Amino acid sequence: MQIEFKATKRVEQGTGASRRLRRAGQIPGIIYGSGEAQNVALDHNELYHLLRKEAFHASILSANVDGTKQAVLLRDTQWHPFRQQILHLDFQRVDASQKIHLKVPLHFVNADTNPAVKLGGCMISHTINELDVECLPGNLPEFIEVDLKDLESGQSIHVSQLKLPEGVELVAHGEGDPVVATALTVKGAATDEATEGAAA
Template sequence: MSYIFEAELRTDLGKGASRRLRREDKVPAIVYGADKEPVSIAVEHNKIIEAQADEGFYTHILTLNIAGEKTEVLVKDMQRHPYKPKVTHIDFLRVDASHKVVTKIPLHFVGEDIATKKGGVIAHQTTEVEISCLPKDLPEFIEVNAAVLEVGDTLHLSNLAVPKGVVLVELSKGESHDQAVVSLNAPKGAASEDSAEEAAAE
């Protein structure tokens, strides 16, 4: 899926200008990175609200059409109204095809129904990972197969099947950063029940 947004340049900056934009159903935003000067823009709020409902909005390369010039970006930060369904500001990071990007992508867990049939309880230690890769190699998500877990087992970052060209940032820091991702724990009370049975047998 491709994401293309029309954007207008902003010259009137400040809190007052941003409030006026929001009243016009536009989202103030900034585009930065790639060794270029930051640019203040505004995008249509309804278009952003519609797109951000899709998980891919946060991990795909987006195209901003700024005053007739196409700029490829990633969403780096998005601020929301504390209780209204409104986006109040977006930070976009420019993407250079020849330079690696560092961003977070979600984990998709599969096979959990198979794992829990073994008598355990699934526990997620994280639901996203930070990766580094060229824009062309950017995955939408990384799949985690929980079906291989036995009760008491844990999958770590080093157990993930990472696409070619993609590096897990934490793992690049060394083995001590091999964080836990998902575990299949024994149900609460199972250990105490086993102990009680052993005591009764004695």
């Protein structure tokens, strides 16, 4: 399901105009890429709630600008230093034939049924919570699943072990194979096991 939001064309620019917009409950924004950049105004309340959804940050969105829809990606959000107020939003137009580069969240599953956690007193440590990927817009996943069911005590899952959806490539940063999650033994659990062993 594609997320849609409304926007209107913004003619007035500058600090004063932006301040007036914000006082009226709106956010100044820009849509750029593949054509002329377009200044827009957006409803603060609508976008504030949409920004709380994980999918809004890692999905192809539909921007309805004065009745004309265009496919876009959220590229930047500026917040007020201490108020829950959005100051500016940047969106990039999407071309269905051009690959895009985006951070996609990881969803960790089966941690509660993992034997190392249930029986071995381990806890799962998440080292990475999102991945940089490249793909065509039509192949963009909302998230990438990390299955923890077979992770044993002291073992780790690396980026190379993740199953990426078809058409999705990893964007590597530097060398090596980063760790995604590790099953760590909790000190108290290890002590309890040692005590039980001594008592036996």
